[in-house]
Amino acid sequence: MEKAIEVKNVVKTFTLSKKQQKINQTNEKLKVAVNGLSFDAYKGEIYGLLGSNGAGKTTTLRMLSTLIKPDEGTLYVDGINVVEDPILVRSKIGFLTSELKLEDFFTTNYLYDFYSDLHNIDPEVREARKSELFKRFEITDFAEVKIGDLSTGMRQKASLAISLAQDPKIIIFDEPTNGLDVLTAKIVTDFLLELKQKGYTIILSTHIFSLVEKVCDRVGIMVDGKVLLEGTLDELTKEKSIEDVFFNLYSSIYGGNV
Amino acid sequence: MKHILIVMRKELARVFTDKKLIFTTIILPGLLLFVVYSLMGSAMSQMVEPEKAYDIYEYGLTSEVRTVLVTAFTEAEMEVNFISVTESEIEGIQNDIESEDKLLLIHMDPDTKEIYLYYNDGNMDSLGIQSSVLGILNAVYNQTIINGVQYKILEQTFSKNDLSFNLVAMILPMLIITFLFQGALAVGPESIAGDKERGTIATLLSTPTRRSHIALGKIFSLSILSVLSSISSFIGVILSLPKLMQSDTSITFDFSTYVTLFLILVSTTLVIISIVSVISATAKNIKEATTFVTPLMILSMMIGMTTMFSFKISDGAWTYAIPIYNTANILSEAFTGNINLVPLVVAVVSNLLFTVIFAFILTKMFNSEKMMFTK
Numbered sequence: 001m002e003k004a005i006e007v008k009n010v011v012k013t014f015t016l017s018k019k020q021q022k023i024n025q026t027n028e029k030l031k032v033a034v035n036g037l038s039f040d041a042y043k044g045e046i047y048g049l050l051g052s053n054g055a056g057k058t059t060t061l062r063m064l065s066t067l068i069k070p071d072e073g074t075l076y077v078d079g080i081n082v083v084e085d086p087i088l089v090r091s092k093i094g095f096l097t098s099e100l101k102l103e104d105f106f107t108t109n110y111l112y113d114f115y116s117d118l119h120n121i122d123p124e125v126r127e128a129r130k131s132e133l134f135k136r137f138e139i140t141d142f143a144e145v146k147i148g149d150l151s152t153g154m155r156q157k158a159s160l161a162i163s164l165a166q167d168p169k170i171i172i173f174d175e176p177t178n179g180l181d182v183l184t185a186k187i188v189t190d191f192l193l194e195l196k197q198k199g200y201t202i203i204l205s206t207h208i209f210s211l212v213e214k215v216c217d218r219v220g221i222m223v224d225g226k227v228l229l230e231g232t233l234d235e236l237t238k239e240k241s242i243e244d245v246f247f248n249l250y251s252s253i254y255g256g257n258v
Numbered sequence: 259m260k261h262i263l264i265v266m267r268k269e270l271a272r273v274f275t276d277k278k279l280i281f282t283t284i285i286l287p288g289l290l291l292f293v294v295y296s297l298m299g300s301a302m303s304q305m306v307e308p309e310k311a312y313d314i315y316e317y318g319l320t321s322e323v324r325t326v327l328v329t330a331f332t333e334a335e336m337e338v339n340f341i342s343v344t345e346s347e348i349e350g351i352q353n354d355i356e357s358e359d360k361l362l363l364i365h366m367d368p369d370t371k372e373i374y375l376y377y378n379d380g381n382m383d384s385l386g387i388q389s390s391v392l393g394i395l396n397a398v399y400n401q402t403i404i405n406g407v408q409y410k411i412l413e414q415t416f417s418k419n420d421l422s423f424n425l426v427a428m429i430l431p432m433l434i435i436t437f438l439f440q441g442a443l444a445v446g447p448e449s450i451a452g453d454k455e456r457g458t459i460a461t462l463l464s465t466p467t468r469r470s471h472i473a474l475g476k477i478f479s480l481s482i483l484s485v486l487s488s489i490s491s492f493i494g495v496i497l498s499l500p501k502l503m504q505s506d507t508s509i510t511f512d513f514s515t516y517v518t519l520f521l522i523l524v525s526t527t528l529v530i531i532s533i534v535s536v537i538s539a540t541a542k543n544i545k546e547a548t549t550f551v552t553p554l555m556i557l558s559m560m561i562g563m564t565t566m567f568s569f570k571i572s573d574g575a576w577t578y579a580i581p582i583y584n585t586a587n588i589l590s591e592a593f594t595g596n597i598n599l600v601p602l603v604v605a606v607v608s609n610l611l612f613t614v615i616f617a618f619i620l621t622k623m624f625n626s627e628k629m630m631f632t633k
Contacts, residue, residue: 015628065464068627091466101461105272117264118465163461 003076004170004201005041005064010034010073012059012225033059035225037073041203041218046196048212049205050246051222057205058097060222061174064203065095077170091119094168096159097175104148108139108158111147112165119166126165133161137187153184160191171195173204177211189214209243221249228253261467265475266482269449273483283444284486287437291494294433311337312387315351317344318366323373323395330394338387352376355384362387430593431586432562434491438523438530439555441487445480446534447547455543459630470621477617480531488527492519518592518602525609526585530558532616539623539630558582565590575600579608 012034021027034056041047049057062068063075066086075082077089102111109130116126134140137157142150147158164171176192177185192202192215206212212219212233219236220227229236229249236245273279316324324340331338343351343363354360355376361384363376373395377388453459462472534551541547561582578584584605591597623629 062460062631067460067463068631087466087468090464093464095461095464097460101457103272103456103458105276106268110271114264114268115461115465118261118462118467120260120466 001042003040004043004045004078005039005047005203006074006076007037007039007060007064008074010037010060010063010070010075012056012063012068012070032225034063034070037222037226039220039227039230041201043201044196044199045217046192046202046204046215048216048219049203049222049227050207050209050212050219050242051205052207052250055222056225057222058174059225061095061172061203061205065093065172066090067095091166092168092170094163094166094171096163096171096173102147102155102159102162105146107144107146108134108150108161109143111158112143112162115162116165121166129165129167130161133164136191137161152179153181153187156180156184156188160188168200170201171203173202175206176204177208178206209241209246212242213237221246223249223253259471261471262475262478265467265472266479269476269479270482272449273445283441283483284490286490287441287487288490288492288494291433291437291491292498295430295495295498298429310383311339312361312383313339313341314362314364314387314391315341315343315360316364316366317342317348318368319364320366320368323366327391327394331390334390336390358384362391364391430495431565431589432559434495434523434589435526435558435562435582435585436555437491438484438488438527439534439551439558441491441527442480442484442531442534443548443551443555444487445483446531447538447541447544447551449476449480450535450538451541451544451547454541454630463624463630469624473621473624474617477532477535477620480535481528481613484527484531485524488523492523495519514597515592518588518597521602521606522585522588522592522609525606525613526582528613529581529609529616532613532620536616536620536623539620562586575604578602578604581609581612584608 011032014031014033016024016026016029016031020031021029024031037056037060039047039049049060051057059068063070064077064082066082066089069083078092080089080092082089106114112130112133113126116130121129134143137160139154139157139161142154147155150158173192176188180188189211192204195202196215196217202215204211204216216233218232219230219242221229229245233242236242240248273283314327319340319342328338328340348363348365351360351363355363355378358378358381361377361381365374365376366372367374375388375391378384453462463469533554534547537550537554538547541550562585564583565586578587578601584601588602588605591601
């Protein structure tokens with residue numbers, strides 16, 4: 001199978017501010033967020049990074065989407081090194097988080113055009129794609145309403161449409177259903193499955209077991225900045241649920257204190 | 259280049275599609291200047307009342323300087339009595355000024371030609387007459403009066419307007435600098451620190467656009483908005499001048515003064531917005547950015563106030579290369595009709611150079627993940 005994403009021995013360390021040291025109840029000035037991480041995701045599959053808060057999932061996805069650089073190791077997206085050619089990588093991916101990151105004072109329609117222009121999409125192609133996505137996510141009715149006046153579900157639909165404006169074949173999705181109501185979460189989940197059927201590659205991070213069971217082909221369980229257990233969903237859940245697999249792994253590392 | 263324009267268009271759309279922002283960012287600065295300066299004009303007319311008689315005590319004043327002062331006050335229709343005192347009386351007069359029994363003592367050293375003005379800045383009459391004398395001396399003698407060992411006399415007539423106008427020339431730079439900063443504060447932190455606070459910077463940076471282009475798109479659009487804000491301030495100043503001068507007739511500046519004011523206001527605006535942008539990029543949110551910029555604004559206001567005390571670092575043209583300080587001095591000189599080409603060129607070129615340097619720093623900061631994503 002052809003690799004869409006390749007992560008090799010990646011290390012990422014952050015310097016903690018005094019405030020962060022206080023929050024984390026530590027005197028350590030450095031925090032190793034990702035520590036020797038390696039995994040591959042293949043074209044056409046949904047790869048799930050499963051882990052608790054602070055496991056390094058978001059940092060990993062941010063490195064893949066070229067927002068931050070690794071201290072050590074290499075990351076490839078569609079065969080392109082993310083450090084050497086970040087602009088080309090960004091032209092090939094769609095990056096989305098469940099935290100809403102769109103300016104409140106613009107409409108979905110305006111922001112869709114704005115981000116499409118930054119992706120160098122031809123206006124005719126843009127309009128055709130916009131029409132398709134707005135119809136798919138039922139955005140048309142509120143396309144001219146400012147983001148700040150939309151409900152959470154509507155905003156997530158807008159975010160989805162905008163992040164997919166350039167029709168990326170590789171989609172990086174950080175906590176896709178986190179904090180969403182059940183109806184919007186279902187829309188997102190259904191859409192992920194639809195994209196998978198169309199042959200898109202999706203890498204997502206989550207701590208929601210049901211989402212992993214429903215959409216993922218392969219799963220990597222992250223603990224303390226590295227993937228400690230990896231396999232297809234079928235392999236991992238042959239005898240136990242993914243939830244039990246996860247907590248058993250945790251117990252084996254931290255004893256009974258999960 | 260295309261991406262810079264796309265980012266610029268969005269940043270400008272942010273303001274121009276919002277009537278409230280158009281008003282607060284572009285119209286309000288000029289309107290406020292007009293209102294504030296008009297009120298100041300009224301206040302100043304009460305500060306120096308032409309009908310009131312003032313006693314000025316003097317020691318060692320040459321007949322030449324006394325004549326200049328008497329002529330100026332006479333033409334301004336102000337009744338001022340010059341009372342000569344002996345050396346032994348000086349200390350007593352100073353005590354009386356301190357206790358607000360007397361207003362002003364002018365003490366001139368006959369050897370060095372240094373002129374000292376003793377006044378009480380807690381007394382409006384004392385401050386007012388001191389400002390008038392200082393204004394006349396500043397206008398007549400080209401060099402600073404404190405260290406002006408060699409001064410040349412300019413041919414200049416005086417009227418009531420000139421007296422008030424010298425007061426204006428001292429106060430205006432500080433106020434204009436303050437308003438320019440406020441214009442930059444209205445748009446800079448929101449655009450840069452606001453993107454970090456909302457997390458929208460990550461969405462923007464995940465597009466296939468050079469980060470330097472995003473930074474430049476932002477700084478160019480902010481510059482346009484700030485320049486519009488400064489033009490508004492410029493119009494506000496021009497419209498309020500007749501009221502500031504307490505005159506019903508409109509002030510007639512020559513063309514060079516208008517050009518000077520325009521060039522210095524625009525170049526100062528650019529340097530201020532570039533500084534505010536860099537500071538905003540270091541902040542985690544809008545509130546922090548505003549907090550970081552405020553001390554700088556206070557410092558700039560203090561620099562603007564130096565013209566009120568005739569303070570100068572040096573008489574060299576190089577001092578006009580110092581941003582803000584050059585603005586204060588060029589504005590002061592423009593309002594007193596002492597425009598010189600070399601200081602103006604040095605000031606404008608320096609401001610533009612500093613703008614380019616700060617824009618370069620901003621592009622570097624946009625490439626720093628620590629700057630863009632630190633929480």
